[in-house]
Amino acid sequence: MKAAVLKLLRSSLQSDVQADRVVPPSGFTAQLTLFAAGAMAFLAVFALALSLAAGRLAERWGDELARSATIRIAAPADQQQAQTAAALRILETTRGVDRARALTDAEQAALLAPWFGAELALDTLPVPRLIEVIETKEGMDAAGLRLRLAAEVPGAVLDDHSRWREPLVKAASRLRLLGWTSTVLIAAVTAAMVTLAANAALAANAQVISVLRLVGATDNYIAQAFIRRFTLRALIGAAAGMVLGMIAVLLMPRGDDETASFLTGLGFQGVHWLFPLLIPPLAATVAYIATRIAARRTLEGLS
């Protein structure tokens, strides 16, 4: 598919220079097309970054977090140790549990530090013990585990995170959808803009077209002269816009692992850095098709 598009572009772009010269050069409008293609490519880079980042987020919340759960043991201080051990025993024999471990006092203190400050002596408070449960790929039967815990460990509460995970996954998926919709809209606006510019160029060159028709030029020959121009302008403009957009994304402040959030994660990762490189050829293809349709329609209305 990509090879076919490239071949099509190459064959239409490499024809002789003379064919290009039959249409007089146009200064200002050409720059407008370049600018608009560049601006659209710049926006497309951000729409892509948003879509991909939202996609990553949805995947992480939907997949990685789905495979972890927490059990909270809230029992009187003298029974906590025993109940924690009982819960761990149950987990060992539960299908779908990969591993489970009780958090140490130090880890729990670290988790609470953002809320209570680091100076708080946790042992003076009745803090429940947390057990981190990592599930296997197949997942565990949360309802069954809950029943067993209720029977044997009265102070245990199982939280599989689904309560707060679901709306987040939903929001991230919706954000991804919005990002892709924006990308499609940007492509459509590019097509509309190239069509307008091409129609203006065709109208401005009515005499050129009638001379060419008179001396025996086919519609295809005349159309190519316009198509080549607009395809090249879209390609060059979009390439410049894409480079600027990527630089802007590169310069976004980045959070480290602890402070990473959705906003600081807005960017490309790994192979996704290659995605924006598709914008210029796509813009060129859109311009090629739009100019071709506009030229055909105009030429067929002439004698």
Add this chain to the structure above:
Amino acid sequence: MIDLENVAYSYGGGELLSDISLKLAPGSFHFLTGPSGSGKTTLMKLCYGALLPTSGYVRLFDTDVRALTRDDVAMLRRRVGVVHQDCQFLDHLPVSENIALPLHVSGRSRETQSADLDDLLQWVGLTERAGALPPELSGGERQRAALARAVIMSPDVILADEPTGNVDWDMSQRLLRLLIELNRMGKTVLVATHDLSLIRATKAHVQVRVLRIANRRIQLAGADL
């Protein structure tokens, strides 16, 4: 070559031409005359497929024009050289490139040596003006450049609509001699003009037939011209 049979043409308002039958045989030289507004230009346009007849049949090279696709019309115009009264050029390209334009658009620019183009420029007397832009040319130079452009593809038919409309007598004689020369080379020539002295001058050199448009119809004019 060009064959019109009971052709009528009407613009929105009313009929301009009706019941026109005409045959242009290979190698013939025809004049088309008539008062202005009588439909000379319209008849010329019917002859190269720029207009379709309202009724009747136009056959160009034995093909009905109604059956021609747009690409067929383009191919046809490579065999029919047309000179308009108000000839138009690509104003941003020099004269020599304008004259060679039919070769470029038909993809034949490589076959033709620049020597041929030089000969043609010499023939129409534009060697000195080859590098000029069309807006810089005088009326006569424009007409000669248009004629050179019309014949560079070595067409079978030359259609010239008032080719001497904007030029003085000497220049019109020069243009006429070029057309007569082409006719002697075997080309079919149709010239629309209202200049009767031009027709008389031509008759001295070559056998011509004069067609006159009057009252929407075409008549073979008498030999008294």
